[in-house]
Amino acid sequence: MEFRVFTSALGNGASSVVVGGEVDLSTAPELKEVLTGVIDGGSRFVLVDLSRATFIDSTTLGVLMGAVKRVRPEGGEIAIACDDPNIRKIFEITLLDRVFSIFDTPEEGSAHLRRASQLSHRGVSSPS
Amino acid sequence: MTRHVIRLLLVPETDAPARARSAVSTLVGASGDASSVFALQVVASELVKNAVIYGSKAGRIRFEVALDGGLAEIRVTNSGRRIRMRGLRTHRRKGGRGLEIIDALASGWSIESGPHGTTFCVKMTLVDTDESQAPGRGFAAVETGYRRGMSSRKGRSVVPRAVHENVLGTTSG
Numbered sequence: 370m371e372f373r374v375f376t377s378a379l380g381n382g383a384s385s386v387v388v389g390g391e392v393d394l395s396t397a398p399e400l401k402e403v404l405t406g407v408i409d410g411g412s413r414f415v416l417v418d419l420s421r422a423t424f425i426d427s428t429t430l431g432v433l434m435g436a437v438k439r440v441r442p443e444g445g446e447i448a449i450a451c452d453d454p455n456i457r458k459i460f461e462i463t464l465l466d467r468v469f470s471i472f473d474t475p476e477e478g479s480a481h482l483r484r485a486s487q488l489s490h491r492g493v494s495s496p497s
Numbered sequence: 498m499t500r501h502v503i504r505l506l507l508v509p510e511t512d513a514p515a516r517a518r519s520a521v522s523t524l525v526g527a528s529g530d531a532s533s534v535f536a537l538q539v540v541a542s543e544l545v546k547n548a549v550i551y552g553s554k555a556g557r558i559r560f561e562v563a564l565d566g567g568l569a570e571i572r573v574t575n576s577g578r579r580i581r582m583r584g585l586r587t588h589r590r591k592g593g594r595g596l597e598i599i600d601a602l603a604s605g606w607s608i609e610s611g612p613h614g615t616t617f618c619v620k621m622t623l624v625d626t627d628e629s630q631a632p633g634r635g636f637a638a639v640e641t642g643y644r645r646g647m648s649s650r651k652g653r654s655v656v657p658r659a660v661h662e663n664v665l666g667t668t669s670g
Contacts, residue, residue, distance in 0.1 A: 424538065
């Protein structure tokens with residue numbers, strides 16, 4: 370599947386970055402650019418939807434960690450949606466499943482981030 | 498015992514990892530279970546990615562993937578400076594996770610590095626199709642102690658099942 374990435378607003382200041390195809394050395398820079406644009410645009414709560422991704426590698430993880438480092442100091446969060454056991458395993462073996470909240474479906478991830486964003490606007494820490 | 502091999506000569510550009518993954522898919526994909534194919538593709542991709550990033554830009558990357566019964570071996574050679582183990586450890590501390598992933602998925606790996614280049618060799622034990630149907634199974638963490646409680650059973654038969662050395666092709670790209 371060809372690499373694709375696009376964004377959408379989730380409401381409450383949260384955004385979604387939907388990724389399809391293979392994310393690797395060749396395509397990760399595009400993901401990084403899109404994520405950077407979303408964060409620069411003011412979103413501190415971002416769902417990276419990997420439901421349509423067919424491959425990720427350590428470059429992908431580096432891009433995601435870069436996004437975490439940008440939003441966390443401002444109380445934000447990067448969450449992942451992914452139900453592919455092979456891709457989830459990459460997060461598990463690198464222990465990054467402890468860094469990201471990972472949801473089976475984009476709907477669950479979106480709901481989580483909308484809540485977190487809402488709480489953040491009220492000045493309440495999100496229980497992640 | 499069967500030994501099927503694909504060898505590629507890759508230009509060190511960003512599409513090289515995808516070419517290596519494609520070779521893995523060609524060799525294993527038709528009859529291999531999805532988890533094993535994915536694990537092999539991840540390892541192949543990480544090794545070639547490292548060769549692209551750290552190897553000589555003027556040289557070529559030699560990529561070889563071989564299947565022999567239940568064992569897979571991936572060998573990636575790049576020209577360039579010697580890699581020092583201390584450098585690898587520093588890279589991991591700085592957040593590089595490629596080797597961490599390889600370490601978790603491989604049953605063993607080695608590095609030979611000299612003044613003219615580096616060869617990474619990774620061995621993986623594949624599991625058979627029946628075992629790999631269940632979620633969370635299929636990666637062979639046979640001797641490495643996969644951290645998250647995966648099965649550590651020995652792999653059994655694996656694809657392909659034919660039995661003679663067969664070089665499927667060498668591609669220059």
